Amino acid sequence: MNYKRECGNCTACCEGWLDGFVYGKELKKGMPCHFMCENGCSIYEDRPENPCRSYQCEWLINFDIPEWMKPNRSGIIVTTRYYGNNKKYLEVLETGKPIESNILLWFFIYHYTTQIPLKIQVNGGFHNFGPNEFIEFTSNF
Numbered sequence: 001m002n003y004k005r006e007c008g009n010c011t012a013c014c015e016g017w018l019d020g021f022v023y024g025k026e027l028k029k030g031m032p033c034h035f036m037c038e039n040g041c042s043i044y045e046d047r048p049e050n051p052c053r054s055y056q057c058e059w060l061i062n063f064d065i066p067e068w069m070k071p072n073r074s075g076i077i078v079t080t081r082y083y084g085n086n087k088k089y090l091e092v093l094e095t096g097k098p099i100e101s102n103i104l105l106w107f108f109i110y111h112y113t114t115q116i117p118l119k120i121q122v123n124g125g126f127h128n129f130g131p132n133e134f135i136e137f138t139s140n141f
Helices: 049-053 101-114 132-138
Strands: 020-022 025-027 076-083 087-094 118-122 125-129
Touching (some): 101 118
Antiparallel strands (some): 020 025
């Protein structure tokens, strides 16, 4: 079966939780993208490669993450990031409300079983779980 997840009505990545610039306009934490409108993205067909087209929401591509954790339902955005010699970690961001305990527990179990390091936001602050190299890397920001 070829199953593909889609954004649908989810616009969490455009709602002010990620950093970057879109056509010279800065994306700031807590402020929706300047090009967001009632129906989603007003420049969707002409959106730039970076950060818009190239952004990969981990929920869309990682089928280990449950369906119920879609960003607009769960209140989190998960993104793959890299440290060191191209080593993967997951960054879990809250989207305007504290992360729920069931989500936190799911990510702790996922980290424990996969050994994929985590940078996870809890009540606005970040906590890092992984090997010393990862902890040292993420402690700088």
